[in-house]
Amino acid sequence: MTGIGPVEAGADTLLRPPLAPAPPVPAARRRTTAALAALAVTALCVPGLTEPRPPAEAPPPWPTQVIDFRYGGATPAPHGDGALSFAVLLSGEEDEPVTVEDITQPSVALSLTAEPEPPFTVRTSSAQKTIITVHVRDCGKVQRNAGLPFLDVTLRNKRAIQQQSFILGSGYPDDLTAALQRACPHNSP
Template identity: 35%
Template sequence: MSGERELPSGPGGFLGPVEPGEGTWTPLALRPEPPPERPPRLLSRRQKWLLASFLLLAVLGLTIAHAVNYPERAANSPPPQQQLPPFPSQSTRFEYGGPAPAFQDSFAIRLTVRNTGPALVDVLGVSQGYPGLTVRVSGWLPQTVPSGGTIELRVGLKVTDCSGAPADATLPFLDVTLRNTRAMETVSQILGDAYARDLSAALHSACDDSDYRTPATTP
């Protein structure tokens, strides 16, 4: 027949692809694509509510624990470092206030002590370098000078040995021992010409001009 193909025969023969006959076709069926899948929901509404409640309770518990332990930590913690005040010699000023009633002393003066620093200053003692003179402060020591304040001391000097006292006090000084929260110091104060004149006059009045007088010296 004219519509049939002869198959090769014999060695080396092969069968090729079968072609559809004329006038025949196969309909193409198209499958619709599936809808895109929704992303999985991580947590449900109930799970989110439970998680938020748990976090809130945890924060509340930590806050209560911190409030309970705070007084103990505050008691055991070291105090904050405070700035040290200046040395007492740097914040204390002395002024000669003139003669004072002598009473049983050979000579007495008014000594004004001024504190310019931020801390209290204690006056612990007053002395001087002449071996023939003794110093006595009326009232009591120590005395406290408040910050920015002044006190007045009555300092009496008594001649105990004219041979140990100068004929003329050219540069007399007083040694004052001071203390504050930073240090304790002894400072020498020269109170000026008025104090030197008044002390020299008192020494001339208390002692005669014999040859046993110690000559004037400069400390």
């Protein structure tokens, strides 16, 4: 076909009867169909939302739960000035290393030093010997009986930083009392 003109019907296009209009769908049926479609989509999505997630990794234990402080006995004082030097045995109990940030004691009459000097790290399942030396700063304020002396220790690991007071026991109070009486003989009973 060439030229300009109206479009004419092709062969066999006028022989069919016209289609009847579709009857209207009731509103209730539309709502039911929409609800079923929404339910189908939800059924496809929910299994992904309700699948169990792998459990979260447990946090590491607190530093004070995985380190042990034990009195290791008196050792010769490095300067011979009446100070008490003693060993503390530190050991880790878990796979988490713990860093000893600081070691102090509460008496204003005493000071202490530690070797190795904090901070130092105590490794897993290993014992580390630390030498602590207690120096008398003021004999007038020294207690005559050490009673239950303790060390304040600051510990750190991946989980937290904690301060803990350790009572060493097993000979430490007696050794400390004897050293204090030697350093300050006028305070002896």
